[in-house]
Amino acid sequence: MVAASLGLTVLISGCGDSPETEQEQTEETGSSIPQPEYDADDSVRLPLAMISPAAQSQDAPLEEDGSLEGTGAPGSPVEESDGQEAHETEIARTETFGCGDTLSVIQTVPMVTEDPAVAALEYLISDELYSHGSPAFGNPLSASDDLSVDSVEVDGDTVTVQLSGEPVSRSECESWQILTQIETTARAATGATDSEVLLDDQPLAEVLGLGPTQGPVEIREITD
Secondary structure, eight states, rough: OOOOOOOOOOOOOOOOHHHHHHHHHHHHHHHOOOOOOOOOSSSOOOOEEOOOHHHHHHOSSSOSSSSSSOSOEEEEEEOTTTSSSEEEEEEEEOOOOOOOOOOOEEEEOEEOOSSSHHHHHHHHHOOSSSSETTTTEEEGGGGGGTOEEEEEEEEEEEEEEEESSOOOSHHHHHHHHHHHHHHHHHHHTTOSSSEEEEETTTHHHHHHHOOOOOOOOOOEEEOO
């Protein structure tokens, strides 16, 4: 299980499609961000989607080129439970969804894993803290410690997440946060533009009592 303190950098360029294809996808949809690359030592920074602080939601969506109108992406020292200091920086943001929330994509320190998408989701589920940093990023998935990630598979432009266990949600707003948090993390880790989340082969949206979604939430990489 991944259990490292959060240490964040800018999002690095992905692999898979050619640079020209990735650029076309980004220009057409605004929702495709490159999947993380492995470093020479076989480590990779896991992308994590967390609930944005209130100020970020007010600024959403980002400009077409990914620029920020406000003071820029937040970053602050974080004292983790093991005493190590980490640093959080927002590197991408979603449009608003659910109850007017947005998600910020941040990254962990480099770690070794064969499946960044599974490892990233397991990181969020096993996280013992709901809030990180100041202003605080939120992790509602931290309450669902009985949830398990069975698989994450990509077919074309769609990533499918298979879960089992019991998700924990205290409200409809939090249910939207949890669903979109899983979708966005899986997409950021794989480079997919669309997603499907299943719990024991049933759509997680139905399990959480949510209505039909309006398609994939737009994700834009922050450029400055």
